[in-house]
Amino acid sequence: MxxxxxxxxxxxxxxxxxxxxxxxxxxxxxxKGLIKITIMYPYAEGKTFNMAYYESKHMPMVAGYIGSNLVKYTIEKGLSGIAPDQPLPFMAVGTFYVKSLSEYQAAVGPHRDAIRADFANYTNALPVILVSEVIK
Incomplete structure (x- = not known):
């Protein structure tokens, strides 16, 4: 038994x-084949990030602008560098997966100033943005 x-x-x-x-x-x-917009918020001394605001207000706002072109979005909270003695490279990373880059650009373009103005509500860091295509 x-x-x-x-x-x-x-x-x-x-x-x-x-x-x-x-x-x-x-x-x-x-x-595969989706366009991925990755927004990375670098860590540096004196930089702050309000994850609760980002998760509940900022990302849903931008997702609403993107509309039906949006497949999904993710939010990541930075925890550490690759080794224990290395500093945290990014405080947070937000990612949008969309079907069409041109539709994404057309959707967020008219709202770019509002999106940027909202940064002050959750961070004092300048994001690094990477636009890529998912290969696998």
Whole structure:
């Protein structure tokens, strides 16, 4: 009976691991070809970032401007550098995944001043922006 229970748990664990791998693969397939707008907020002494505001106000505001072209967006909070003795490179990273770069630019262009003016509500850092295409 003990062997049966252990065997059942091992099978269950293998199924969970396999499910997780399939889900990651499916996600990569659905993102391939999307345009990714990554907004990175560099850490430096004296720089601040209000994650609660960014998550509840700023990113939803910009997502609303993007509209149906938006596939998804993510928000990341920086925790550390690659090694314990290295400084944090970025306080936060926001990412928008869109279907069309030209539609994105047309949607946010008229709101650029409002987007930039809102920076003061959550950070005193100047973001670094990368526009890329998801390959895999």
């Amino acid at each position: 003990k062997f049966t229970l252990i065997f059942s748990l091992l099978i269950f664990a293998a199924c969970l691991i396999g499910f997780g791998q399939k889900k990651q693969h499916d996600m990569a397939v659905t993102e």
